[in-house]
Each structure stands twice: as structure tokens, then as C-alpha cells.
Amino acid sequence: MNIGLDVMGGDFAPLEAIKGVRRFFENHPDTAVHLTLVGDTEKVQPHLSLVDTWKDKYTFVHATQIIEMDEHPTKAFKEKPDSSIAVGFGLLARKKIDAFIGAGNTGAMLVGAMYSVKTIEGVLRPTIASFVPRENGSFNLLLDVGINADCKPEHLVQFAQLGTMYMERVMGMSRPRVSLLNIGEEEGKGNILAQATYPMLQQATHINFIGNTEGRDIFLDKADIFVCEGFVGNIILKMAESVYHIFKEQRGVQDDFLDQFNYELYGGTPILGINAAVMIGHGISSALAFENMIVNVERIVQTELISAMQQEFTS
């Protein structure tokens, strides 16, 4: 398996990305994963000594350009064909790599994914999903978390199906409980979207719909999958991150469950519904986050999630 990594992506690139690569190889000495690191040789070279021990386990691919965090995604992706993001997606589209990971400009990562590997036939809109910590030690899946601000019921139903396949195959969960994130427990509660989506989720195939959940349930063992519009999911995700930032990083609160709010544990956010395994990292991705992204994306490839999704939606 060959996993591509944009080492120029993220606020602390390329150092943290390279350190993440080292962590991955250190902690997985017998891995069958070969990494393809994409970046600007001049900027990356000084740090490559960190991974010298594993030089037969990675390939370096030079990319002369970088898409900065504040650039317009579509414009930058088109105007910088030799950026690390564009080069990475080029490799992915040509199947030179099996998956691609990047913590750079999120929009450009999305544009690259749509433009190069494209949406799975039958999927209305790809989605991004994020884990949120669950009080009993496990994780819940929240989706969409930001790329689909406005949704229709049929989008939410597909998010439920995509999330279910992800939890089943990649996380090894049996019949994950899907819930509609709402502002009341009973059917009929909520905004127009939620009211219209509820009966469609009840009738949808291949999901285990258990009904509505509320804001208070997000960290509990009440459902495994929380489906919502990207506008709502993104606010929840950033709020959860701020809980960690304020209580752990600023106030030094020591608590096992609080530690689970650390985004680094999840590594990044998979794009679900496209024809390849792509993981988007947080801008502030650390070595640990990069390591976990490699681990997660490896699992997506191993479990053949993409071909399963292609079969599910195309048929």
C-alpha cells in the first residue's frame, strides 16, 4: 500500500509532517505501508535526516509550489498545478498512490478531491465526518462537519449511509446506531429539514436509524452516528475543540475524558463519497495527528471502503 502525504500542509509544515512520518515508522516497525511524501525539496531536505532510518520505506516527490492557507481554493488549485496538493491528487488520480493525506488549505484539498478522483456515482454530495469523544471511552461519528452548509433530506440520508459504511468497515462496528441530530426527541420535532428527513431515514436501507438525538447526547452512548447539516456540524466540532483548548490547554484541567477531545487522536477528517481515500488534517496538525491520519487512512484502504461504497451507490 502506498499512501501519499502533503508534507507542506499545516501550520507547522514541513517539520511536524516529517516528525509524524517518523512517529508512524517508529510505532509501526513492520508496516507494509510505503509513504510518498510530496513537497518542496528545498524546504523538506533539512528535515529528512529525521526519517533517514526508513529511507527505503518512503519516496519523496518534489513539488515546486505551495497553496497557502488563505488562498482561494479553486483558483489556487488551478493556478498552481505543481503545488504539493495538486501533485498529490495527480498521483492519486493516476493510482500511483492509494490514498492522500493533507493538512493544508482545506478548500483546496476538497477541490482537489472533487476535481481529480471525483464523486462516487450515485452519491449526491461527498461529506466530511469527524469523531467526537464519547463519555464511556469510545467515539461517535458526526457528519457533515462543514462542506455541506445547506442540505436537503436526501443528502442527510446519504450521509447516514456513508457514515454507516465507514463505522462498519473501518471501525469494525456492527449495525451502528444512526441518529438525526435535532432539537427534540419525538418524531415531528425540529426544523423543516429535520421533519422531512426523519421519515426518509426510517425508510432508508442499510442503516440502523434509532430516531432523534439532541445537543446533550453528542458525547453520550445514545447513538453512534449523528447526522446533521454541515452548518450545524461545523459549529459543534469547533465548539468541542474549544472545550479542549480552554479546559485542557489553557486551564490545565486533568481529566481522562477531556483528553479524548484532543483532535490529534482522530488525526483528521475523511472525505466520504469520493473514489479514493482522502484525509484532511487540521491546520494545526502535530506529529501525532499526522501519525494517526496515516493509521486511519491505511485502515480505509485495507478495509476496501471505497469499492464497497462504489458498489453500494452505483448499484
Place this chain on the structure above:
Amino acid sequence: MNIGLDVMGGDFAPLEAIKGVRRFFENHPDTAVHLTLVGDTEKVQPHLSLVDTWKDKYTFVHATQIIEMDEHPTKAFKEKPDSSIAVGFGLLARKKIDAFIGAGNTGAMLVGAMYSVKTIEGVLRPTIASFVPRENGSFNLLLDVGINADCKPEHLVQFAQLGTMYMERVMGMSRPRVSLLNIGEEEGKGNILAQATYPMLQQATHINFIGNTEGRDIFLDKADIFVCEGFVGNIILKMAESVYHIFKEQRGVQDDFLDQFNYELYGGTPILGINAAVMIGHGISSALAFENMIVNVERIVQTELISAMQQEFTS
């Protein structure tokens, strides 16, 4: 000033309500507030000894019926004209009391408010607002938190205006900073509603609009007022309550800021945009919550918020 209190409302009624009355009188010995307690004599009588010391400072009004927490609001309000909620709103409509507080069936409290004291002329939709704790020790105002699941831009603009008047008059804040809760910082970001609302907030009168905020800003000193649809606000509010429940109540985390997440400190949620001061309490309202609701509603009446709103919107 005469403040009405539904002592039958809330999961621990009437005991916690009566204890809240005692707390209020104990902690405010020189208060000019006269309380009108509405409830079922038979159920309340056993507890009235708790407030015997202040028997000239309250009046008890008998109501034979109770609207239960799970009853249909509109139906229950109409079919139980002698319920404590209906009797309370009757007193409010006839100006026998200056304000009304209840921690019972939220929907019935809303129906009662709309039906009896009615929406201020010019206000499109009344809204409910809630405080959220701010990391530096103060509070932010979040609205709407649940009665307006779906909104149009003009609703959000009015929420901004109503919230501004509340923060200015009742909380004594000068030019509170209004923000649009969104999923990106720049103008043009967000869902269709946010994109349409942004320019209208820029042009709105009597508010100090500072732009977009995100989920990570809700607990920070970045804005004083966060405007959003009730669907979003309700999920945020319940999520914030669950942070307190999980970390404080279940896990025993000791932290000053976490303590500020205790809903009891805010007491309840004012309905803004109606022709009287009405405060809705949490179902699990404790004595402390009832005390704080009385204090807050007293401030609303003292600062003549309602007549100021009537002038603002009617003119």
C-alpha cells in the same frame, strides 16, 4: 413590583420553587418585590411554612389544575384554564402582576405568553435567549435557543436588536458586540441564511455588528451576542449543559470556569419581544435557579425593558 411565580412548574415542584422563594427573601431582605405564588393549595400548603417569615411579602393564588411536562402545549393551555400557567398568564394579562416566571411545560409557557400578553407590535417573532459563560468570567448572550427552529434573515436581525436592548438595559452593557454565528469568519461564508443575513446586520440600526463568529468563539470574549437560528442555538445550549453535566456532576472536575456552565446561575430564559416580562425556567430548576429567575425578572421590570422594546419596534 409584583412578580408571579408558577410554583407547580419544574421537576421538583413545588418544593424547590418554595425554597427558591425563601432563598430570594433571605438574600434580599429589603426587597420591594412582592411575589404572587400560583399553585394548588393542597400541594403547596405543606411547604408554605418555609416562607412563613415573609408572609406579608407574598400572596398565594390557588389554581386547581396543573399542565404536566409532557402535555401538548396549545391543547393543555386551552383545556386547563385553571392551571397554574393559565392562571399566572391571566394575572399578567390583567396587569395584576408585572412579570411571570415558570419552570413547567416550556411550550405551554410560550403559548401562554403569545396568547395572553402577545407579541410586541412590529416584532416578527418573539425569541428566547440564554446566557453562555465566557472564559474571562463574564457572559455571552445566545439567541434564538429553540423556539424559532427555521428563520429568515429579518428574524435574525430582530433577534440582534432584541438581544442588544436586553444586554444594554438589563445587563448595563454599552454597545454590546453583535455577531452572526457562522462557519467562517469572512463575509460571504456560511449557509444561505448566514450569507443573506450578514449584509442586513451591517445595515441594521441600533446594533453594533462586528461580523461573523464561529463555534470556537462561543465561550470567548470576541462578541457579546451570538445570533443564530433556534435549531442551532438549542443544540449549542444543550451541548454546553452536557459539558457541565459530564465534567462537573459526573466526573467531579473542579474548575472555576466550568462552574459557570451551571444553568442555575442564569436561572432561566427570558422571552424577548412580548408585551411583558416572562422568564422560562429549566425543567430541573432548583431553589438557586428560582431565586436567580426572580432576580433577573426584577431587573427586566426595573429597567423598563418592555416599554423600551415597544417604543423601538412600534415606531
